[in-house]
Amino acid sequence: MKNFFRYFFAIFLIAIGVMLIMANIGVGDFNFNVSWQYIYPIFFIAIGLKWFIDFLRKRGGSWVFGSFFLIFGSLLLMDSFKWIVFGFWDVFKLWPLLIVYIGFSLLGRKHFTIHYDADTNTHKSFFDGFTFTVGDHHFNDENWKVEPMNLRHLAGDFYFDFSKAFIPEKRIPISVSSLAGDINILMPENVDFRVHASVNAGDIKILGQSADGLNRTLNFQTSNYDAATKKIDFHISLKAGSVRIDQV
Numbered sequence: 001m002k003n004f005f006r007y008f009f010a011i012f013l014i015a016i017g018v019m020l021i022m023a024n025i026g027v028g029d030f031n032f033n034v035s036w037q038y039i040y041p042i043f044f045i046a047i048g049l050k051w052f053i054d055f056l057r058k059r060g061g062s063w064v065f066g067s068f069f070l071i072f073g074s075l076l077l078m079d080s081f082k083w084i085v086f087g088f089w090d091v092f093k094l095w096p097l098l099i100v101y102i103g104f105s106l107l108g109r110k111h112f113t114i115h116y117d118a119d120t121n122t123h124k125s126f127f128d129g130f131t132f133t134v135g136d137h138h139f140n141d142e143n144w145k146v147e148p149m150n151l152r153h154l155a156g157d158f159y160f161d162f163s164k165a166f167i168p169e170k171r172i173p174i175s176v177s178s179l180a181g182d183i184n185i186l187m188p189e190n191v192d193f194r195v196h197a198s199v200n201a202g203d204i205k206i207l208g209q210s211a212d213g214l215n216r217t218l219n220f221q222t223s224n225y226d227a228a229t230k231k232i233d234f235h236i237s238l239k240a241g242s243v244r245i246d247q248v
Helices: 002-024 032-056 063-080 088-094 096-107
Strands: 111-117 122-128 137-139 149-155 158-161 171-187 192-206 209-221 231-247
Touching (some): 063 096
Parallel strands (some): 137 158, 149 171, 171 231
C-alpha cells in the first residue's frame, strides 16, 4: 500500500505540474479549485480498486473496504459531473451498506479451492467451507474423514478431535482463520503434525509451548514430521481468541 500511495502522489504531482506549465504558456486554463473536485474522487476510486483487486488476487486487500471506497468515490465523481447531488459529508448516507455487508457475511458459501501441494508438486482441489460465517463448528464424529480444508470464519469456536478421525496416509493441509473465537484441537500421539499459528490478541498453547499477548506467533513441529507419511499441516490465524492443541 505504501508503494501505491507513493505512485499515486507522484502521478498527481506530475499532472498538476504539466497543467500549470500549459496554463503559464497560454495553452490551457488551469483552475485548481475546479480540477480538485474531479481529482479527489479518483483518489478514493483508485484505493477501492487497489483493495478489491488485491482481495480477488489473494494478496491481502479487502472486498468490504474496496467496494466501499469504490462506491464512495464514484458517487463523488458523479456529483462533480453534475449527474447527481452527493457531497463528501454525505458519506453517512451510505450506512445501509453496513447491513448489506453483514448480510453477505452471514450467507456463507461452500466451494472448492485449488491448492498447490509442494510435497508432490501437484495442484489439488479441496473443500473450502464456512466462509464468513458465525457460530461454532465441531469435527468430532466417530470415524470422520480428514480432508484438506480452508475454513474462514467471522466469529465462533472450532473443535477438532482427530483421535476419532480416519486420517489417510498423506500430508493434509488444514487452514483456519477467524476474526474472533477459540480453536481447540485434540491430536492422537501416533499422528505427526506441524503448526503455524498467529493471534493478534490472545494466547497460543501447543503441547506445553505457549505464547500470549498481542501479535503472537508460534511454530511447532513434531519430531517425526518430515519422515512421516501420515501428517497434518495446520495454518491458523486469529484476530482475537485462543489456540490450544493437546495430545491423547
